[in-house]
Amino acid sequence: MNELLKAALVGTGKHPGVAIDESNSADRLTIADDSLTEESRFLLRCGRRAVYQRAGQEVRSVPPLEPAPDDESVAWSAAFIRTMKEVIHTDKKDLLPEILREFQIHGLSVPAILLPDLLDLTDRKLQTAIREVVGKRGVWLSEFNPDWSWLKDQELNAEEDIPHLEEIWNEGTVPQRCRALRKLREIDAATGLQWLQGCFKKEKADDRKQMLEQLAIGLSTADEEFLEQTLSDRSKHVKVTAGSLLSQIPTSQCAQRFRERGQQLLQISSGAQAKFRLTCHPPEELPKDWEQDGVPRKPPGHRGLRALLTEELVERVSLEFWQEHFRAKPVELINGILNDDFAHDVITGWTQAFVKSSPPESETSDWFDPLWKYWSAMMQHPQQNVKDQASNFLGQLANFTDQPNLERSIIRLIQSQPDPANLPIATLVSFVPAPWSAAFGKEYLRVTRGLVGSRSDRAVYDWLGSLSIATVALPKECFETALSPWKIRDHGVPPWQLANMERQITHFIERIQFRARFYREVELQKIS
Amino acid sequence: MQLSLEYVREMAPDENSVVAAQKLVSPRLWESPGLSETALWGTCRGGRNFQVRVDLQNMGYSCNCPSRKFPCKHVLALLMLLATTPDALEVSEPPQWVREWIEKRRQRELAKAEKDQQPAKPVDAAAQAKRIDERELKVAEGLKQLSVWMDDLIRGGIAGLETKPFTFWDDQARRLVDSQAKGLATRIRNLAEIPKSSRDWPQRMMDELGQTRLLVHAYQRSETLSSELKADVRQLIGWTVSQAELTETGEVVEDDWFIFGQQIKDEERFRTQRSWTIGRKTQREALLLQFAPGVQGFPESIVPGTIQSGKLLFYPGTVRQRAKYQERTGETTCSFEDFTFGDSISDFLNQYAERLAQNPWLPTCSCLLSDVTMATEHGQWFIRDQEGNALPLRMQDHYRLLSATGGHSFQIMGEWNGDVLMPLSFLFKGQFQVCS
CATH class of the missing domain: 1.20.930 (Transcription Elongation Factor S-II; Chain A)
Incomplete structure (x- = not known):
């Protein structure tokens, strides 16, 4: 720090005078005016120095930048750039996925001038699409801004990613730890289980539940022992999660117990009719053994306990079991239960079981059409909560079929309606x-x-x-x-x-x- | 009239206005849009109908909508309609509401031209001298007070200035406004932004205070200055240049003027438009300032990226940087290559030093350099010439410049304030682009 600045900081009243620097041309310019105060002389000296320094500033030399590989062969028109800016910066952003897809299909890179706008977008789905169309220029550009490092983030699937995940697991927040565990389960399910076992008892109940849910990724018989132990957890939420996971391991003892209970729950109607009919017999109270296997005690909202128990149990039994046990197709099972008082709860349970079977197996894919039909019909239900439930399930079911089949299903639904305008078309499409x-x-x-x-x-x-x-x-x-x-x-x-x-x-x-x-x-x- | 869509888009204050205007570019949304040799008009239908008028002679416009954007979306839409579907406009005589508006404009222009040409009214020299003397006294008194205030400030030290409220600076600025030294008032008010604005703020504060004191000193001894420097100092203090003075001492330069950059700043009660331009033949730089009070548009339409032929009237001063249009003969088409760009940062800084030697308070100057590339060191971004010398860039939007040029060489046009270069536009592979 120069003496003049020190004096300016502490004030000329407290600082002894700063001697004229004879080597400084600006200092040598003295003003012969006795009427000036010391402070004014000081300020004039500062002013002269400032101008002198601005005029005589040294040229700074900096190393060159490695230029980007020149991949912009397309000369985009100004109108096109404006069109793109309009999409990125206005309410037309929902068109961006389509536009990015077009770029990708034609093997084009987005105009370079738009790269900062695109790289600033934080939507993960868009980022995946953007990664494909930024070209070499985009990759080069992302080196200069840490916020754009996502461009080079690869899917975590290599061995060297595990130490990074472990770091997050040990030091991250709960959501970060859950994400790390989920990724690890994709890469190495056994290690993921070890991590969870290592710290499970020390975690809070809510955190235990969230972490336990991550075991759904890569779930196998190797997880059964730990999950069985977890059935005796202090938290009822953890127990429910553990029971639900165990029921998804077909060979587990818990799944077997649920299948046995399922046989008691649904039975073929003993009437003389030739038609295949099912009846549901849920218990009046929650049996102890059901509770031990993670079936929740209290129904949410205004639902009855028997309805809840029906749904929870059916959800925990694999769909193949019902087909084998009753020697019936899914459409027959659904039609068979329709006249029962608990039909809606049974079908809800089957739907839950279906959407949990990800990806759908060939044995369960026959369930799509009858379930879709049922929930489409429920969209016309007078009660709003049932409509909402139907809408939710249809949305989930849509992920379990290919687009042509889904489109056909919706068209069939529209065409089968006496008045298609009554359909909640915005939800369906x-x-x-x-x-x-x-x-x-x-x-x-x-x-x-x-x-x-x-x-x-x-x-x-x-x-x-x-x-x-x-x-x-x-x-x-x-x-x-x-x-x-x-x-x-x-x-x-x-x-x-x-x-x-x-x-x-x-x-x-x-x-x-x-x-x-x-x-x-x-x-x-x-x-x- | 030939009007391109690009030209209209360049006129827009922002991208959102273009988007909004595009939605109105449909003949069915316009009630009896018309065109004559002098005017373009139409009524935009909507919840409320808005009457839009454009003076085709100088691209002046008017719309009775309440928008604070200039030109508003209605004006832009009507111009776009003319550019895209001129057949939708009926060529006819302007209706009365347009005729009256055009006539008023012409009358104003005529009155102004007459006023410019007429010998100055016989003024009461004694009264004028008295007024000037009175103002001189007020300014002198204000400057005296300012000197005392600055003395007190530096005696106490600048170390505690970061704790001072805005009123500390504003009160002094208001006193200067009362003393009719508005230029100095703005300078003092701007000092309020320095504390804590960067790590080296004490140095910047010391420099600014010093230069302000130097300006006060120069004004107090203006009889010792050259007439040009005296004109600079008086303008910096807050004296305006009268039309008569401008006609007498200003310099008229005829050229093809390339508008290479523009900024619009919202002040308290008005907006300031700063447009930088350079002459093709003379290579003279000029800064065109326009002011618009309240919701009014700027008097002249100045569009970046265009080349206007005409005469500029430069204000008196040493560097002769500020100018205004005296005559516009129309847009011309010539290559950007016809304009001279410097190729050495070292030479540019030498030229800047020469200008500072003429006017030590020169706030900014234009900077046109060719064959530069982007460079970075320790988190700071620069433009770098072929010799490896560099000028620091203002930390804003450098990524867009970097992305567009990809580290390859380009021509930059910007504003240098002695510390950092603010890029205004650039030419890359022959294409002009505004930095925004």
């Missing part, structure tokens, strides 16, 4: 991944345009809520149909409703036009 197939998109547009052109009731108004999903999911083969003029039946429609319908359709058309423009520009870039 949201289960279909984007982009939709051309056939599905065209069918959706046919029904939608038909409804809008012929009716003006509230159900049609609600149906239009699905347009926001269609704007993103419709494939480009459907753009022409989507953009052809829309006829709205405005007879007897309240003005506010008509205005809203027009607004929704205009917004839909704008978005489709935007997407069409994007595809045109990609085509132009490919040609050029």
Whole structure:
């Protein structure tokens, strides 16, 4: 620190005067004015020095930067860059997955000027897509900003990742530790079990439950002993989790016990009818042995204990068992129980068991259609909680079939309805991944345009809520149909409703036009 | 009239305005849009109808919407409509509401031109001298008070300034405003931002206080200065240059002016637009300042990336940096290569030193350098010339510049404040891009 700055910091009142530095040209410029105070002289000296230093600043030399490998062969138009910026920075961000996919399909890298905007995005799904289209420039750029290191993060599947995971396991927060354990179970399930066993008793009940849930990854008979011990845990939540996991190990003793209880629960109806019928006989009270195996005691909300016990038990018994035990197909089992008082609970249990079987095995894949049909019907249930449950299950079931089958199921459902407008279409189409197939998109547009052109009731108004999903999911083969003029039946429609319908359709058309423009520009870039 | 979509987009204050305007580029959303040789107009339909008018002679515009963005989305949309679907506009005589507006503008322009050309009104020399004397006295008194305040400040030391509230600086600035030394008032108010702003803030504070004291000293002895430096000092203190003075002492330069950078800053009651430009033939730099009070737009449309032919009137001073349009003859198309860029940071700094020698308080100057690359050292980013010399960059948006250029050489256009370079735009592979 120079003397002048020291004096300025402590104040000239406390600092002895700073001698003129004869080597400094600015200091040598003295002002002959006796009326100036000491402080003014000091400040003038500071001012002269500041100007002198600014004027005479030394040129700084820095090492060069290794340039990026030049992979930007496409000269993107300014209009295209603007289109992309519009997607990233406005409410059109939901179009980004599709745009990134197009880049990937055509083997293109995103324009370099947009890389900082894309690398700043924190959505994990988008990051996966972005990784594929940033090109060499993006990888090069990410070296300069620690926040962009995610670009180079590879899937943790190598031996050298384990020490890193162990570090997180020992030092991380509970969610971080759970993620680390989950990853380790994918790589090395036995070591994951050892880690958990090593610290299990020291953890809090909630944390124990969360960590125990991670054993669902790579679950095997090797975990049975530990899980059996855990059935005697102090926490009821931990017990429930342990019981649930044990029931998923087909060879476990616990699973066997559940199967035996299942035989008591569901029985073939003893009536004289030729039709296959099942009846459910849940216990009035929670048996001790059930509780020991992790079946919860108290039903949530207003449900009865017997309904809960039914659902919990059915969920814990493998679906193959029922098929083998009753020598019936899934559709027969579901139809067989439909007339029972506990039918809904049994089917809920079967659905839970089905969605837990990940990925679906060939033996259980026959369950998809009858379960889908049942829960689709439940979407029309008068009680909202059942509708919500149905919507939730349909969403989960959608992950257990391929897209063509899912699209066919929804089309069948629409076509089978006397009035399709009563279907919660926005929920149903949201289960279909984007982009939709051309056939599905065209069918959706046919029904939608038909409804809008012929009716003006509230159900049609609600149906239009699905347009926001269609704007993103419709494939480009459907753009022409989507953009052809829309006829709205405005007879007897309240003005506010008509205005809203027009607004929704205009917004839909704008978005489709935007997407069409994007595809045109990609085509132009490919040609050029 | 030929108007490109790109030009309209460059006029937009931000990307969101472009997006909003695009939604209005549909003939059905416009009620009787029209076009004449002098004007463009239309009424944008919506919850409320907004009347939009554009003066095609100088791209002045008006819209009665309450937006605080200039131009607003309605003006942009109407211009986009003209650029994309001119057939949607009916070529006709302007309606009355447009005619009246255009006439008023013409009258104002005429009055201004007449005023400029007419010999100055016979002024009451004695009254004017009295007014000037009175102001001189006020300023002198204000500067005296400021000197005492600064003496007290440096006597007590700057070490405790980080604990001082904003009012410590603002009170003194207000006293200077009362003394009609607004330039100095702004300088003092800006000092409030220095404490704790960086590790070397005491040094910066000492430098700024010193230079301010130097300015006060120069003003108090202005009779010893050259007329140009005296003009600089008076402007820095807060004296405005009258039109008569500008006509008398200003310098008119005719050239093709390349607008290479622009910043808009929101002040308390008005907005300031700073546009940097350089002449093709003369290679003169110019800083065009425009002010817009409240919700009004800037009087002139100045678009970065365009090259305007015309005459600039430079304000008196040593470096002659600030200028205003005297005459615009239209947009011209010439290559960016016609403009001279320096290729050595060392030479640029020497030129900067020469300018400082003329005007020690020169706040900023333009910096146009070719064949530079991005470089980094100890977390600081630089531009680096072919000799390996470097200028530090302001820490903002350097990633966009780095990403666009990929570490390869490019031409940079920015504003140098003596410490850091703020990139305004760049040319890479012949393409002009604004840093934003």
